[in-house]
Amino acid sequence: MEMTMTIETFAAEWMKEAELTERVLIALTDESLQQQIDAERRTLGDLAWHLVTSIHFMRGLGLDFDHIDDRSELTNSAIGIAEEYRRLNQAFLQAVRQQWTDESLHVFHAIAGEEWRNDESLRYSLMHQAHHRGQMTVLMRQAGLKTPPLYGPTYETWIEQGKVPLK
Numbered sequence: 447m448e449m450t451m452t453i454e455t456f457a458a459e460w461m462k463e464a465e466l467t468e469r470v471l472i473a474l475t476d477e478s479l480q481q482q483i484d485a486e487r488r489t490l491g492d493l494a495w496h497l498v499t500s501i502h503f504m505r506g507l508g509l510d511f512d513h514i515d516d517r518s519e520l521t522n523s524a525i526g527i528a529e530e531y532r533r534l535n536q537a538f539l540q541a542v543r544q545q546w547t548d549e550s551l552h553v554f555h556a557i558a559g560e561e562w563r564n565d566e567s568l569r570y571s572l573m574h575q576a577h578h579r580g581q582m583t584v585l586m587r588q589a590g591l592k593t594p595p596l597y598g599p600t601y602e603t604w605i606e607q608g609k610v611p612l613k
């Protein structure tokens with residue numbers, strides 16, 4: 447399954463995954479951003495915003511693209527978070543395509559004291575995003591929101607199709 451990553455194989459995978467993230471982000475409401483599993487833990491809004499700042503973090507790999515817009519009217523708004531995600535995401539992907547070649551994927555960068563090869567960092571960021579999306583869908587359920595299908599049908603998808611949902 448795992449092929450050698452190139453800029454274009456990464457871009458294709460990233461766009462698919464970003465589309466899944468956007469599905470989750472646009473399903474949020476302003477009220478749901480306060481949802482949390484425990485008073486000490488990150489809210490749904492914190493996790494959503496974390497996905498935005500995680501893209502910005504990729505500047506640490508030497509990519510040059512737009513700075514994050516962290517005005518409170520964005521971070522406290524479901525639409526604001528979704529729009530900032532989309533904007534930074536496009537800027538990030540454009541930077542990867544314009545500033546890196548396939549050889550750049552084999553360059554190492556120090557991240558938190560560890561040497562990471564760029565293709566490993568990109569793979570990590572794909573997995574990291576999926577991980578937090580999973581956390582978000584649980585909080586969305588708790589907030590009473592419907593979750594979008596991501597890697598397969600949701601409970602509601604099965605119901606709508608007249609099927610018995612799998613346990």
Ligand code: NI
Nearest residue numbers: 496500574578
């Ligand atoms: Ni994280």
